[in-house]
Amino acid sequence: MTPPPARRRRTGTAGQAPAHNLLRRGAVRRSQMITTYGVGSLVAVDHESFVVSGLDGAAEHWNPDESPRIYERRLARLLGVQHFRLPPASDDNSKDGVRVRRFPIMHSCPECNELRRHRDFTPPPGRSVCGTCEADLVPSRFVIACEAGHLDEFPYWHWVHRATGAGATTAGQCGGTLKLRSSGRSSSLRSILVSCTCGVPEVSMEGSFRKSALKDLGLRCRGTRPWLGTSVPAQSCGLSPRTLQRGSSAVWQPVLKSALSIPPWSDGRADPLAEHWDELRKLSSREEVEMCLKFAFKGESPVPVDEVMAFLDAEREEDPTGDEPPTFDRRDHALRNKEYERLRAGNDERERSRDEQFICETPLGDPTVLHPLGVTGPMLVKKLREVRALKAFTRLADPDSPTEGREAALSASELTWLPAMEVRGEGVFLRLDADRLDAWSRATAVAARAERIRTAHMRVMEQRATDPSRVPPSPATPRMVLLHTLAHVLINEWSLDAGYPAAALRERLYADDNMAGVLVYTATSDSAGSLGGLVAQGEPDRLARTIRSAVRRAEWCSSDPLCVEAEASGTGGTNLAACHACVMLPETSCEHNNVLLDRALLVGTPDDPDVGFFANI
Template identity: 65%
Template sequence: MITTYGVGSIVAVDNESFMVSGIDSWNMTDAPTIYEHRLARVLGVKSFRLPPASDDTSKDGVRVRRFPLWHSCPGCNALQHVSRFNSPPGKNECGDCHEELVPSRFVMACPEGHIEDFPYWKWAHRNNRQGGEAGLCGGELRLRTSGRTASLRSILISCTCGIPEVSMEGAFRRTALSDLKVYCNGRRPWLGNAPAEHCAEKPRTLQRGSSVAWQPIVRTALSIPPWSDGRTAQLEQHWDDLRTMRDNPDEMAGFLKALTLKTDHEFSVEKVMALLEAENHEDTSQEEDKGPDSAYVALRKQEYERLIAGRPENGTDHEDQFVCEPPRSSAATLTPYGVAGPMLVKRLREVRALKAFSRVDTPETHTDVHEAALSLAPMDWLPAMEVQGEGVFLRLDEQRLQDWARSSAVAARADRIRANHLRMLRDRAQDPANVPDSPADARMVLLHTLAHALINEWSLDGGYPAASLRERLYADDSMAGLLVCTATSDSAGSLGGLVAQGEPDRLESALYSALRRAQWCSADPLCVESAGSGVGGINLAACHACVLLPETSCEHNNGLLDRALLIGTPGDPSIGFFHEALR
């Protein structure tokens, strides 16, 4: 419900197809509430709700609507609106031949998030408009498959009015629908009876199961002190009142005393004042950076500072959701690798919230796609999930990193990735004058590729499935770190195995093995000599045989990777940050 089948997505259930309705139609009577103060303030909501997992007797649940509405019958080949098949009550079958109906494979969508049924009549009559634009030819559409090939050429549309039979070949061309003078009607079926919006975008033909028919826009945050205390959730509904008492401690004391009678925990005025001060500090740090993603950058910087500072286990209780300690043994064995300050994150909570979604365009960055709303009216909550697990945090030596990044050969490889990424962003941008900047530089690509190499190594040596681990990068001019944490709360969650990999002796062994493994790829020399691989050529020496991961584990959709920056190339080993350690 957050990453795969969220609001606006199309879900296939047996032989039927449905679209998940907006959150304003959900019945959330018994759904648990999730609080993550920092993320909620950035997203402008008060709380998050866990999508309900309902059974037949539950009062709560997520609503869906039938979509697409055009169906075909494999028996009589009729192609029409589902309401015209005269299906028996409670069944989705043809009233004449009693065959189960097949939802349309094709839909029409635009980058603004609008979606509707494919215009079959206009497509079939594109050269024979006998009935005008309204499609009143008096005939009935038919759909059949010739079975000669698996291509669109074998899907044939005809009409009983006598027009020649046409195939679906060419329907996926970028201008196929606009050439027919088919325009976006601005429909939002996931919002029920929402009025159609004016839309100037050109619609595209998509398969209803296509990955670009629905792309989630998810925002995440770690629970860090002082907000990681699970008991602060009892204050979340009262922050508006508490902020007004900032200058009146006596009034706040009375309010908290009354609140104590309703809860099992007593809050002191000093603790609440400290939380308000932390909130004010977070607001100030966000205002210092006026970039388009300043709020999210500020979240990462706060997490980075807290991961460096740590939080010992002996200073917390079982209610605290963040425990981060340095390893027991000396980290001197990691010095040759340029790795400084490893931290063992023994307790970790991550909240992932579905903010919006997009269609047609893939959200490579936060600003290059239109964000379709999850509800018709603004809501004070968003659907979210929480993962409680563990992780290992690493930093790279800042001075050594700066010296390495000054190399002209290193800069040239990073600039090549950056140029390819910027070109792809320009091609995908809706407004050429407002193209988002690429985060790719030598520092970021190095940290990203190192995270992938470690996850692959731990999946082989530590017994973890690669999809159960997840990276979290901290890479800009003031940060040079990475966090590898558990991405799921199932059996591969918080059993202590990942934290054990962060002890310096184990970590040194894993680093060496991962870097040695990265020196050779079964696709070499093509892989290491690549001038651009992946979507848009935004990778260099990176492929599925060496450093790519399951996409659920990667923050950048397996882009902006180059293992040559780790270990160098056969022609120039010095461009690898770790080439001296490997010698």
């Protein structure tokens, strides 16, 4: 066959390479690029499957108009970046967007039953069909992954040849062609049959999901990261991979970090300084700051020097105190502590500018009606902005894994930005009476129930950790479990009264020795999050009725008495009296993946009613 003539590279009008006009494979919502289909996840488009590419080079090929920058200094400082970017929102005229790569590579043809790499079927350009049968190819239903975040093809050749004792070095050298078919007898793995034309016996996929199935074949993780492309070398790993369904939620879990925009950062006046904070933080005097600003902006600064000094003072207030090194957890705790102080204090009309994105007011009603309930300090958050950034992702384990070594990076190189989304809405903030809470927490029965949850949670974290000796302490204290469960029952109650479904509401907990607060707010990424239906529920009279109704509703569960008398429930026993029939929420609403819950700490148990904080009502 005569080779085709050499192709001359086309250039634009200015002699430059033309903009990419890549084949469009589908569309997802912008917010899903953070929560569901982020970097490293698998996306099914029609009958094809792709992995979302890493962020190397995305700063150049993401259109600034379709992927604008967003700023939240407190969160950027926590994550060590300068700014964030919204994932591109494209239309039919867009030249680029979020890029994907075909994965898995192994496909099967439903007509000839051959199981090959996609390109070995010689499909026509831009189509995913068998070159012989012209039937739509089916991506492999199975992939393998390890807890370090690596992702790879399922080793079909090793699986079908395991009885022959062939080692990993002889993979694919039998000269045969793999075939995949279904017997049709059932929908189980036993009916999915793999064979090879070299003559080895046909085997089913039954047993491939066992934890040690691939380890028994002598296979270890190869450290492949297909979302970063073939030019990035594989990492040294050696962990035992696990077989997963391509569409399983265990294949990809996001690691999200978020922060509320609070004064003085909530009016956007500090945004022009985003790329200069590292230099400004090193300076102490006003003269040095003024000189730095003149050099950075080549003239007059868009932000007055007095305001810059106020920003630096506000930032230093969030520095972790003490002699211990400023770890990520300590910086995150300092961030929450500052939000708690601002939610308690609020901001009156004199402090607001036209661009203010945080409005928090004291309700007009008499808050003393809440005192018999042990609730104090309600605040109406009439306007708020939250930025949620995708920091990394995990596979197999939950994203709240205690060690960062299991987090898979979004790029092969260091980034000065991360993908993020903005949430604008409203909320209600309330606190629990500190004296009553301390007295309740010291009760022997209360401490014993919380200790059971804490022990189970520590055990789960140690099992997931690469170094069990470095696992941080579990946050499962009586105060934490109580606040978490209270937030869940309030969300369930307000989903009936406020006009929002439970999945559109979200909790934000403030729980340690000096904090005891709950913020419930709308979690939508559009204007529907600020219709006023939730903030109206924060008036003291209405809030008191809501708490009483929520507690009464929590007294009974359709799974009782099994639920309330459970010795352990949830993942690894990290819950007690909690199930999907009473206090569990959609995953979009809960900060802690529906763990650290116990309804009994709200209402008590039949044997010991006094263990409940709200037992008196």
